[in-house]
Amino acid sequence: MGSAHSVPAEMRALADRTGFTSEQIEHLHRRFRQLSRDQLTIRKENFDSIPDLEFNPIRAKIVHAFFDKRNLRQESSGLADEINFEDFLTIMSYFRPIEMNMDEEQLDRFRKEKLKFLFHMYDSDHDGKITLQEYRNVVEELLSGNPHLEKESARSIADGAMMEAASICVGQMGPDQVYEGITFEDFLKMWQGIDIETKMHVRFLNMETIAHCY
Amino acid sequence: MFLLLPFDSLVVNLLGISITVLFTLLLVFIIVPAIFGVSFGIRKIYMKTLLKIFQWATLRIERGAKEKNHPLYKPYVNGIIAKEPTSLEEEIKEIRRSGSGKALDTPEFELSDIFYFCRKGIETIMDDEVTKRFSAEELESWNLLSRTNYNFHYISLRLTVLWGLGVLIRYCFLLPLRIALAFTGISLLVTGTTVVGYLPNGRCKEFLSKHVHLMCYRICVRALTAIITYHDRENRPRNGGICVANHTSPIDVIILASDGYYAMVGQIHGGLMGVIQRAMVKACPHVWFERSEVKDRHLVAKRLTEHVQDKSKLPILIFPEGTCINNTSVMMFKKGSFEIGATVYPVAIKYDPQFGDAFWNSSKYGMVTYLLRMMTSWAIVCSVWYLPPMTRQPEEDAVQFANRVKSAIARQGGLVDLLWDGGLKREKVKDTFKEEQQKLYSKMIVGNHEDRSRS
Numbered sequence: 040m041g042s043a044h045s046v047p048a049e050m051r052a053l054a055d056r057t058g059f060t061s062e063q064i065e066h067l068h069r070r071f072r073q074l075s076r077d078q079l080t081i082r083k084e085n086f087d088s089i090p091d092l093e094f095n096p097i098r099a100k101i102v103h104a105f106f107d108k109r110n111l112r113q114e115s116s117g118l119a120d121e122i123n124f125e126d127f128l129t130i131m132s133y134f135r136p137i138e139m140n141m142d143e144e145q146l147d148r149f150r151k152e153k154l155k156f157l158f159h160m161y162d163s164d165h166d167g168k169i170t171l172q173e174y175r176n177v178v179e180e181l182l183s184g185n186p187h188l189e190k191e192s193a194r195s196i197a198d199g200a201m202m203e204a205a206s207i208c209v210g211q212m213g214p215d216q217v218y219e220g221i222t223f224e225d226f227l228k229m230w231q232g233i234d235i236e237t238k239m240h241v242r243f244l245n246m247e248t249i250a251h252c253y
Numbered sequence: 254m255f256l257l258l259p260f261d262s263l264v265v266n267l268l269g270i271s272i273t274v275l276f277t278l279l280l281v282f283i284i285v286p287a288i289f290g291v292s293f294g295i296r297k298i299y300m301k302t303l304l305k306i307f308q309w310a311t312l313r314i315e316r317g318a319k320e321k322n323h324p325l326y327k328p329y330v331n332g333i334i335a336k337e338p339t340s341l342e343e344e345i346k347e348i349r350r351s352g353s354g355k356a357l358d359t360p361e362f363e364l365s366d367i368f369y370f371c372r373k374g375i376e377t378i379m380d381d382e383v384t385k386r387f388s389a390e391e392l393e394s395w396n397l398l399s400r401t402n403y404n405f406h407y408i409s410l411r412l413t414v415l416w417g418l419g420v421l422i423r424y425c426f427l428l429p430l431r432i433a434l435a436f437t438g439i440s441l442l443v444t445g446t447t448v449v450g451y452l453p454n455g456r457c458k459e460f461l462s463k464h465v466h467l468m469c470y471r472i473c474v475r476a477l478t479a480i481i482t483y484h485d486r487e488n489r490p491r492n493g494g495i496c497v498a499n500h501t502s503p504i505d506v507i508i509l510a511s512d513g514y515y516a517m518v519g520q521i522h523g524g525l526m527g528v529i530q531r532a533m534v535k536a537c538p539h540v541w542f543e544r545s546e547v548k549d550r551h552l553v554a555k556r557l558t559e560h561v562q563d564k565s566k567l568p569i570l571i572f573p574e575g576t577c578i579n580n581t582s583v584m585m586f587k588k589g590s591f592e593i594g595a596t597v598y599p600v601a602i603k604y605d606p607q608f609g610d611a612f613w614n615s616s617k618y619g620m621v622t623y624l625l626r627m628m629t630s631w632a633i634v635c636s637v638w639y640l641p642p643m644t645r646q647p648e649e650d651a652v653q654f655a656n657r658v659k660s661a662i663a664r665q666g667g668l669v670d671l672l673w674d675g676g677l678k679r680e681k682v683k684d685t686f687k688e689e690q691q692k693l694y695s696k697m698i699v700g701n702h703e704d705r706s707r708s
Contacts, residue, residue, distance in 0.1 A: 067379070070379060070380065074378075086378070089377055089378060091377040092374060092377050092378065094373075094377075095370055095373060095374045095377070096370060097367065097370045097371065097374065098374060101370075101371060101374040101375065101378075131375070131379070134372070134375050157367065157368075157371070160367070160371070161367075177367065181366065181367070181370070239368055239371070239372060240372075241372065241375055241376050241379060
């Protein structure tokens with residue numbers, strides 16, 4: 040094929056920023072080229088070429104997350120039309136497994152980033168709060184495959200869960216208090232004590248050190 | 254100018270002699286054996302020599318890379334991420350267990366459930382089974398074709414010289430030879446079958462037709478330098494049966510038809526293919542469909558059934574995957590040919606990728622480019638296994654029968670048996686598959702929710 044690989048200096052910069060090893064970056068670069076059909080950027084349509092992804096009920100939200108500017112660490116909000124390899128790596132870096140040599144502060148930052156990624160997935164109108172309607176949307180999508188499920192059941196499940204969330208975050212509410220929505224701080228509170236780091240990562244296989252060639 | 258004259262005639266004489274010698278050699282070593290179906294074993298010796306050279310080349314690259322500390326691309330045949338084999342239910346239970354510590358027997362929806370789907374989604378984006386199958390299989394040793402080497406750098410002088418020599422041999426010697434042979438084979442096929450077509454129907458015509466077909470396919474096999482090993486030839490398809498095989502490239506037809514006499518099924522094309530098809534059908538009854546008829550499944554099934562029920566007609570050759578797969582797996586068989594009710598003779602074809610990649614990626618290369626690539630490879634080495642015949646049992650339907658045949662072929666050829674539809678190369682997943690996962694999850698949540706509200 041003979042297309043140009045990343046120059047080592049560029050690759051090192053990417054490795055530093057995203058935390059992947061250069062080997063992993065090479066593999067991801069190949070995958071990126073496969074998805075983008077050798078173009079420099081990926082659009083939403085390119086994700087249609089992954090058949091296994093169709094299985095997933097929250098497929099739309101996952102693809103959306105790739106183009107969400109908040110996840111791409113850009114200052115603006117909204118959706119990007121296309122992403123390049125660096126952006127692709129940035130999103131993938133949210134799913135890096137934790138390393139043994141991380142200290143408390145790094146671990147905490149890592150965890151916050153992963154939770155922020157999830158928060159953005161729920162908060163679809165980018166206003167910084169998960170409202171009841173957004174919560175309902177997520178539950179409906181997750182349960183959408185079942186034809187026997189009426190909308191009412193999905194709704195009541197979502198409402199129940201939301202009330203529980205409110206009780207954790209705000210405590211007992213008065214009868215006339217209205218719960219606006221889950222903010223990111225509340226979201227963090229809900230996850231206190233829950234070990235999410237091992238659940239939200241993708242582990243790379245250990246490649247052999249013997250050199251093979253084509 | 255006059256001084257050149259004696260040299261001129263010398264050159265012309267030499268040229269004349271060498272061409273005559275070449276043609277005689279061609280005739281004796283290639284065409285005559287093709288007619289009689291014998292082999293001198295030249296191709297096998299060729300193959301062994303090539304293997305030795307490849308091994309040397311591979312070792313040389315490895316050594317050169319180590320010396321220069323050059324990073325090499327490493328192959329990843331089994332995927333790059335460790336996918337955990339736990340099921341949906343186990344995972345969600347675990348996520349919840351490590352979470353709020355609530356009682357496990359009242360599963361309701363929790364925020365953490367989204368983790369599972371999120372992670373699965375990202376895993377498939379990083380690396381998925383199906384798309385991998387459709388790109389050409391990646392090799393572990395280099396076969397001196399730069400098209401299969403991703404890091405073809407200048408490693409050593411000797412290796413580059415060898416590669417250059419290889420290019421010269423392949424393009425300047427082998428390619429013209431192969432094109433000449435292919436041309437001979439095809440023209441003999443067309444003229445031979447047309448001539449046989451004029452004979453009255455009878456045993457003589459059948460005999461001649463069979464041998465004309467076989468001879469021309471054998472010449473084509475030599476035109477591609479295909480080295481084929483047939484296993485279990487006693488299971489070869491008989492009249493009134495359907496021969497079913499996995500599909501990697503259009504060459505599969507030539508490989509199978511050079512060892513047996515089949516009736517082909519297909520759509521009538523225009524151009525050269527059309528000429529060949531029309532000539533072939535004069536000598537013996539092949540089943541060609543017009544483009545409009547192909548869409549009508551009942552018509553197709555009816556004609557195939559008629560053909561199969563006539564015991565004097567030849568076995569039909571069908572490739573049920575519907576498209577070319579890259580020869581590491583077998584995809585879903587279309588059930589049409591299995592509904593007809595005839596005996597099915599499965600055949601497994603496995604190509605050795607060391608010599609040249611035979612997979613036709615029709616979205617990447619056209620037919621002419623593909624044939625050119627085939628003719629400039631070293632050789633095409635493959636194995637063909639004839640499996641014992643299978644018939645549909647009374648309690649299974651066409652789809653189950655098709656899957657049974659598919660598993661048998663996959664097992665014999667050492668290919669992975671996949672459930673996916675070969676048509677996914679071009680289309681999207683059917684909605685019924687999509688719903689499975691969602692149904693399972695929602696059953697888990699809602700089913701229990703309803704139980705609780707009832708009690």
